[in-house]
Amino acid sequence: MSLLRLEHIGRTYDMGHVQVQALHDVSMSVERGEMVAILGPSGSGKTTMMSIIGCLDRPTQGRYELDGTDVGSLNDGALARIRSRTIGFVFQSYNLLPGTSAVDNVATPLLYQGVPRRERVKRATAELERLGLGHRLRHEPTELSGGEQQRVALARALVTQPALVLADEPTGNLAVHQGLEVLKLFQDLHDAGHTIILITHNPEVAAVAQRSVHLLDGAVVDGELAA
Amino acid sequence: MSAIELIRLALSRLRRGRVRAALTMLGVIIGVASVVGLVSVGRGTTARITDQLSSLGTNLLTISPSGGGGSTSTLTLDDATAIAAVPGVAAVAPEIQTQAVVATSTSNTTTTSVVGTSADYLTVRAYEVWQGTFLSRIAVDQGLRQVVLGATVATDLGLGAEAVGSQVTIGGLPFEVIGILQPKGGAGFANPDDEVLVPVGVVRKYFVGGTGIRTVGVSVADGYDMQAARDSIAELLRVRHGIGTTDTDDFQIFDQTQLLAAASTISGTLTLLLGGIASIALIVGGIGIMNIMLVSVRERTREIGIRKALGARGRDILSQFLIEALTLSLIGGLIGVLLGLVVSAVIGRIAGWGFIFDPNTIAVATMFSLAVGIVFGVWPARQAARLDPVIALRYE
Ligand SMILES: Nc1ncnc2c1ncn2[C@@H]1O[C@H](COP(=O)(O)OP(=O)(O)OP(=O)(O)O)[C@@H](O)[C@H]1O
Ligand SMILES: [Mg+2]
Numbered sequence: 350m351s352l353l354r355l356e357h358i359g360r361t362y363d364m365g366h367v368q369v370q371a372l373h374d375v376s377m378s379v380e381r382g383e384m385v386a387i388l389g390p391s392g393s394g395k396t397t398m399m400s401i402i403g404c405l406d407r408p409t410q411g412r413y414e415l416d417g418t419d420v421g422s423l424n425d426g427a428l429a430r431i432r433s434r435t436i437g438f439v440f441q442s443y444n445l446l447p448g449t450s451a452v453d454n455v456a457t458p459l460l461y462q463g464v465p466r467r468e469r470v471k472r473a474t475a476e477l478e479r480l481g482l483g484h485r486l487r488h489e490p491t492e493l494s495g496g497e498q499q500r501v502a503l504a505r506a507l508v509t510q511p512a513l514v515l516a517d518e519p520t521g522n523l524a525v526h527q528g529l530e531v532l533k534l535f536q537d538l539h540d541a542g543h544t545i546i547l548i549t550h551n552p553e554v555a556a557v558a559q560r561s562v563h564l565l566d567g568a569v570v571d572g573e574l575a576a
Numbered sequence: 577m578s579a580i581e582l583i584r585l586a587l588s589r590l591r592r593g594r595v596r597a598a599l600t601m602l603g604v605i606i607g608v609a610s611v612v613g614l615v616s617v618g619r620g621t622t623a624r625i626t627d628q629l630s631s632l633g634t635n636l637l638t639i640s641p642s643g644g645g646g647s648t649s650t651l652t653l654d655d656a657t658a659i660a661a662v663p664g665v666a667a668v669a670p671e672i673q674t675q676a677v678v679a680t681s682t683s684n685t686t687t688t689s690v691v692g693t694s695a696d697y698l699t700v701r702a703y704e705v706w707q708g709t710f711l712s713r714i715a716v717d718q719g720l721r722q723v724v725l726g727a728t729v730a731t732d733l734g735l736g737a738e739a740v741g742s743q744v745t746i747g748g749l750p751f752e753v754i755g756i757l758q759p760k761g762g763a764g765f766a767n768p769d770d771e772v773l774v775p776v777g778v779v780r781k782y783f784v785g786g787t788g789i790r791t792v793g794v795s796v797a798d799g800y801d802m803q804a805a806r807d808s809i810a811e812l813l814r815v816r817h818g819i820g821t822t823d824t825d826d827f828q829i830f831d832q833t834q835l836l837a838a839a840s841t842i843s844g845t846l847t848l849l850l851g852g853i854a855s856i857a858l859i860v861g862g863i864g865i866m867n868i869m870l871v872s873v874r875e876r877t878r879e880i881g882i883r884k885a886l887g888a889r890g891r892d893i894l895s896q897f898l899i900e901a902l903t904l905s906l907i908g909g910l911i912g913v914l915l916g917l918v919v920s921a922v923i924g925r926i927a928g929w930g931f932i933f934d935p936n937t938i939a940v941a942t943m944f945s946l947a948v949g950i951v952f953g954v955w956p957a958r959q960a961a962r963l964d965p966v967i968a969l970r971y972e
Contacts, residue, residue, distance in 0.1 A: 405885055406966045426889055433887025444882050444969065448592050460581065461887035505886070 351378040352416060352513060352544050353402060359410030360397050360567075371397040372408070373567045379546065381512075384539040386547045386555035389564030395548045396441060396517055398564065402546065403436050403515050404428045416512070433461050437506030439516035443498045445490040445505075451477060452486045455505045462509065476504040480534065496527035503534060507543075514538065517548045532557050577892050582899040589900060597904060600868045603861025604908030604948065605915060608941045610854035612916025613923065615937045618847025620920075620929040625843055629836045631702060631760055631768075635666075636832040637794040637806055639813070642825065649788025650826045653776065655816060656694075656792045662808045664800035667696035669793040670776055674783045676747040678729060678772060680739075686732040689771045690746055692779025700793040701768075708740035708755030711775055715754075719777035723751040727759035728769040746772065749782060802833055855944065861908065862948035869901050869956035873963075880960050881968025894961035901953025902946065909945025913938050 360372040371394045379385050389395050400406035401413060404420060405428075413420045415431065423431070432438075437458075445454050455473035464472070477486060480500045490498055499519060506514055516535065520528035536557055539545055547558050555561045563570045590597040639659070641649040656670035672692040679685040691697075695713045698705065706727065715722050723744065725735065733744070735756070743750050751774065760768045776789075796805045806829050813819075813827055873880070880893055917938075921931045 400966045400969075403885070405969070406964075429884065429887060429889040432885060438885050440882075440885075440969070444878070444885075446879055446882060457883070458886040460577065461883075461889075461892060463577070466581070466584075509887075 354378040357411040386558035386561040394567040437511035441517040586900040601908035603864035605912040607858030607861040608912025609915040613919040614850035616920030622843035664805040666797035667699040667795040669697040669700040692776035704758040716775040724755040862952040866952035877971040884965035890961040897957035902949040905949030
């Protein structure tokens with residue numbers, strides 16, 4: 350069974366005078382352990398799609414099934430629980446908590462899982478060390494380079510051992526060599542069995558994935574046989 | 577999330593914005609300090625008033641003729657003697673008063689009131705003897721020329737402890753000083769220590785003629801109902817004066833406890849009023865907290881979005897912001913209580929009623945500041961909790 354399945358998903362933003370159709374009749378599915386790229390130019394609806402897959406947002410049309418559950422039937426509390434237990438986000442612009450140390454940033458998802466403080470710090474530290482940031486534990490986001498911030502964001506997404514990692518332009522703000530390092534990390538994750546959805550506008554980045562889904566103006570154009 | 581986690585989060589947040597936190601708390605600090613300070617002023621005043629009133633004797637009934645005093649008075653010494661037999665009456669002190677010059681052998685003089693009374697005066701008017709003794713029953717019955725000096729009179733005449741046994745003249749007549757009273761302190765209208773006391777018969781004989789007396793002080797025995805004693809005395813006097821049921825009395829009975837009750841009601845209301853006015857400051861402080869929390873929710877929109885993406889539920893966000901507001905108001909409240917205590921200690925010192933520590937006021941002020949935190953923190957916290965994570969994440 351697929352880990353997730355989107356059937357005729359649409360997302361319309363109602364702006365009063367106009368309706369913006371950010372996604373239109375999108376269908377796709379992702380198997381466990383797969384690494385899929387969602388590829389498309391700016392404004393094509395990639396972040397919107399990630400929000401729906403990540404249970405941050407609800408589609409206005411269609412049906413979304415995650416791990417066999419129809420997400421549309423769940424309330425906000427249940428969605429929060431899915432985000433907490435099942436999903437790890439890496440955002441387009443790192444989105445680290447300001448004024449908060451690397452360790453505390455990485456420990457925050459564990460806080461919402463109810464893990465005691467001691468263990469949170471232990472696991473966050475271990476995750477940061479694994480990503481080569483053992484010497485930056487007490488640094489706040491403003492005291493870290495872009496590549497380091499992105500690795501902290503990655504550590505934060507991975508610390509809960511989520512079934513699904515969603516990464517939105519993980520290399521978008523990085524210099525080429527830093528980007529390559531981060532992509533290497535994703536490949537390692539994939540090799541370790543994680544399911545990964547990589548969102549990017551860059552075909553070279555998408556090339557590290559097993560397959561790509563092309564988005565254009567909110568619709569899937571090719572590369573993905575409708576599920 | 578546990579309360580400890582939330583408090584830790586709130587404290588670390590407040591540490592990062594110390595100046596803002598301090599300024600936000602200032603409103604609550606001032607509010608709580610004024611509640612604590614003003615209520616203690618109210619209580620100090622109340623305590624002082626009741627103190628002074630009870631120094632007049634709390635179980636005191638004062639009977640006076642209603643048609644004016646002096647020789648036209650309808651109240652007589654025989655009335656006083658009869659009242660002494662009423663059940664519940666512990667002590668009776670008739671009083672006749674005049675003004676006279678008191679002089680020592682060394683020619684120090686002062687003009688003061690000379691009160692002729694009985695041995696019970698001490699009990700009835702709640703005086704205490706400092707030196708020597710008070711007038712004895714025998715001295716009163718026999719009309720001995722003995723005098724007890726009020727504290728002010730003794731000071732005015734330059735007499736100390738050694739004066740007991742010496743001679744003074746009152747209106748030219750020699751008297752033996754047998755005692756000096758403890759000072760009572762001013763109770764407002766008159767100085768109760770500026771008088772000398774002599775047997776009632778002596779005043780009648782040498783200073784004021786006629787049969788009437790100015791007042792009769794009655795002390796009601798402990799455990800007896802003031803109202804019942806008062807009714808019995810009124811009934812007795814009506815019979816003695818031949819007043820019918822429909823006629824008006826020719827005397828008045830004045831109850832000290834009524835005055836005391838009235839005074840404490842008034843000053844209690846005053847305390848409440850002061851506290852009420854001060855609470856307005858506290859509410860203004862609460863609005864300050866709400867204002868800052870609303871600003872904070874806007875500023876931290878993105879943070880809220882991130883937290884939700886990382887698994888925070890609406891109620892985690894709600895409690896985070898609520899605890900932040902509560903921490904602000906509670907810390908502010910505690911500082912305010914301390915400040916208020918300092919202020920009331922200073923005022924108490926200046927005004928002379930000392931430091932009145934009232935755990936009730938402090939408990940109430942602390943609860944009130946907590947309530948302010950909840951009331952004014954809930955709305956911003958709900959705003960935060962309701963934020964749509966997608967919009968919050970896009971927020972710049
Ligand atoms: N809250 C919103 N209200 C109205 N329109 C929105 C909203 N969010 C996104 N859109 C619109 O939906 C479309 C898709 O946006 P989205 O952010 O998903 O694009 P994207 O593919 O992630 O672009 P980029 O590569 O620049 O990040 C855009 O046209 C955008 O203007
Ligand atoms: Mg995007």
